[in-house]
Amino acid sequence: MSAEFVQLSLTPILIGTLAAIACALPGNFLILRKQALIGDAISHVVLPGIVVAFLLTGTIAAVPMLIGAGAAAVVAVLLIEAIKRLGRIDPGAAMGVVFTALFAGGVLLLEQSDTSGVHLDVEHALMGSLESLIWLDATGWSSLTDPTALAHLPPELARIAVVAAAVIVLTWLFWRPLELTTFDEGFARTIGLPVTAIGFGLVVVAAVAAVAAFDAVGSIIVIAMFICPPAAARLMTDRLTVQVWWSVAFASLSAILGYILAGYGPLWIGLNDAVSAAGMVATVSGVILMLAALFGPRRSRVGEGKGGA
Amino acid sequence: MTTPELRIAADNAAKMAASTQVSAMKIRGMTVSYGEKPALFSVDADFASGAMTAIIGPNGAGKSTLLKAALGIVPRLSGEVSVFDRPLSVSRDRIAYVPQRASVDWDFPTRVFDVVLMGLYRQLGLLGRVKARHRQTALECLDRVGMADFADRQIGQLSGGQQQRVFLARSLAQGADLYLLDEPFAGVDAATEAAIIAVLKELKNQGKSVVAVHHDLATVTRYFDRVLLLNVNKVAEGPVASAFTSETISQTYGGRLASAQIDQLGLLVVP
Numbered sequence: 001m002s003a004e005f006v007q008l009s010l011t012p013i014l015i016g017t018l019a020a021i022a023c024a025l026p027g028n029f030l031i032l033r034k035q036a037l038i039g040d041a042i043s044h045v046v047l048p049g050i051v052v053a054f055l056l057t058g059t060i061a062a063v064p065m066l067i068g069a070g071a072a073a074v075v076a077v078l079l080i081e082a083i084k085r086l087g088r089i090d091p092g093a094a095m096g097v098v099f100t101a102l103f104a105g106g107v108l109l110l111e112q113s114d115t116s117g118v119h120l121d122v123e124h125a126l127m128g129s130l131e132s133l134i135w136l137d138a139t140g141w142s143s144l145t146d147p148t149a150l151a152h153l154p155p156e157l158a159r160i161a162v163v164a165a166a167v168i169v170l171t172w173l174f175w176r177p178l179e180l181t182t183f184d185e186g187f188a189r190t191i192g193l194p195v196t197a198i199g200f201g202l203v204v205v206a207a208v209a210a211v212a213a214f215d216a217v218g219s220i221i222v223i224a225m226f227i228c229p230p231a232a233a234r235l236m237t238d239r240l241t242v243q244v245w246w247s248v249a250f251a252s253l254s255a256i257l258g259y260i261l262a263g264y265g266p267l268w269i270g271l272n273d274a275v276s277a278a279g280m281v282a283t284v285s286g287v288i289l290m291l292a293a294l295f296g297p298r299r300s301r302v303g304e305g306k307g308g309a
Numbered sequence: 310m311t312t313p314e315l316r317i318a319a320d321n322a323a324k325m326a327a328s329t330q331v332s333a334m335k336i337r338g339m340t341v342s343y344g345e346k347p348a349l350f351s352v353d354a355d356f357a358s359g360a361m362t363a364i365i366g367p368n369g370a371g372k373s374t375l376l377k378a379a380l381g382i383v384p385r386l387s388g389e390v391s392v393f394d395r396p397l398s399v400s401r402d403r404i405a406y407v408p409q410r411a412s413v414d415w416d417f418p419t420r421v422f423d424v425v426l427m428g429l430y431r432q433l434g435l436l437g438r439v440k441a442r443h444r445q446t447a448l449e450c451l452d453r454v455g456m457a458d459f460a461d462r463q464i465g466q467l468s469g470g471q472q473q474r475v476f477l478a479r480s481l482a483q484g485a486d487l488y489l490l491d492e493p494f495a496g497v498d499a500a501t502e503a504a505i506i507a508v509l510k511e512l513k514n515q516g517k518s519v520v521a522v523h524h525d526l527a528t529v530t531r532y533f534d535r536v537l538l539l540n541v542n543k544v545a546e547g548p549v550a551s552a553f554t555s556e557t558i559s560q561t562y563g564g565r566l567a568s569a570q571i572d573q574l575g576l577l578v579v580p
Binding site: 173176183187189190191193234243 | 377380381382398401404405406408412413414417418419420423424427430431434436463465479483
């Protein structure tokens with residue numbers, strides 16, 4: 001059992017957890033900036049970027065994928081701004097138009113191109129392929145100290161680990177400017193903070209996290225990781241630091257519990273086949289949000305304790 | 310706030326302000342436009358150092374926009390700004406800006422104390438540790454606005470007046486020489502208004518300069534030394550005694566203010 005767990009479940013759970021954390025961290029600030037939809041936009045928009053990067057390079061290596069998706073995200077942000085300003089269209093509508101159109105374009109492009117040789121198709125783009133990121137060379141927990149086995153870890157693990165580490169370091173480094181510009185943009189400008197650059201940097205970090213998470217949970221379900229853990233965390237506390245820790249905890253819980261429920265849950269209730277891990281991870285994060293909305297200690301903030309003096 | 314002492318202090322300061330030469334903030338040819346209609350058109354302004362100046366005008370006159378454009382919060386089409394005769398970029402540490410209370414989301418997960426600490430950002434930087442002296446400064450500033458007991462409160466639990474005082478405490482923490490306040494008295498209770506004006510007068514007595522967007526014509530002469538009357542264009546500027554007259558007021562507000570209301574202000578009619 002434990003050998004099988006290390007072989008089949010350990011790496012997908014690790015990858016899922018790291019992807020969830022990498023998305024949840026920028027998600028906290030996106031939600032507080034009322035820009036949660038940007039996470040949605042990004043997760044859709046990265047698809048055409050990845051497909052174009054594949055068509056140009058013929059591989060699905062990490063760097064071209066990240067560059068392609070990053071470029072697509074930048075194009076999307078510029079398009080949204082252009083539509084907003086030129087057409088005087090409501091920002092929400094401008095976003096909706098741009099990300100849906102780009103995602104649809106990505107799907108068409110993907111269908112028309114020959115990606116049979118690589119692990120890139122519409123289903124993978126939508127659902128991810130967490131279950132396939134297994135560690136075949138592992139024979140048990142002892143493999144964690146075996147260099148030969150470690151050399152054959154799925155490459156996606158290293159990729160998401162690097163991205164998650166970068167997101168964590170950037171969040172720590174730019175904590176104060178992020179908090180300040182998110183809370184009070186006008187004041188932040190008067191003390192000389194580069195407000196626009198910080199906002200743009202946040203979106204870029206979210207885009208990189210979305211691309212890296214693409215392998216694990218697929219394009220659509222990334223949105224759940226951006227929104228559900230931070231939104232649930234907001235209902236647990238009135239302090240930003242504590243909120244971010246809760247969001248990391250909820251993201252990890254969703255990934256671990258989601259994977260286990262998807263893999264073993266159907267067997268427990270007598271069914272034969274496992275269900276989509278990515279789908280279950282997103283579902284668990286949604287259930288956590290629902291529970292937080294029903295029972296979270298800070299769920300009824302509006303109008304509470306006004307004028308407590 | 311109508312005590313004789315304060316009135317005398319205000320009178321003295323008005324005399325001093327009249328003799329001051331240095332501008333705390335100088336604005337030249339400021340034009341700002343949202344869409345097609347200009348919000349401000351070629352406005353010049355000199356906010357005197359060591360004085361309390363009110364920016365007055367009807368809704369949509371561009372009062373808040375003048376402050377925001379001068380500070381680079383909204384883009385301007387044209388205009389030069391200097392702060393204590395230096396460019397804004399080198400004078401940032403001498404400025405404290407208090408935005409309109411409604412411009413931020415008070416549901417943000419933070420405490421009163423942490424908001425005041427934001428005023429120390431330029432001292433703390435990205436990763437500087439919050440030391441005992443920083444905490445002490447923040448608590449002192451909260452104490453000056455009568456909010457020391459609320460340091461640990463979540464900001465969403467405060468009344469409007471308390472929120473305004475927290476914003477004022479944050480600006481005090483900045484230790485600036487020029488305080489720019491956008492509607493500091495909008496929607497606050499009488500006690501808060503008295504507390505804020507006391508702090509502002511205290512700042513002026515320390516030689517600091519104060520500029521506030523102000524709505525209540527009835528309190529202008531009591532609170533301020535100088536006025537800037539604005540309605541897209543500048544209408545008048547100068548000491549309250551000479552610039553805040555029934556004539557300039559009706560010019561600023563057009564037909565929106567009945568002459569009977571102006572008469573109630575008890576101002577001298579300049580022929």
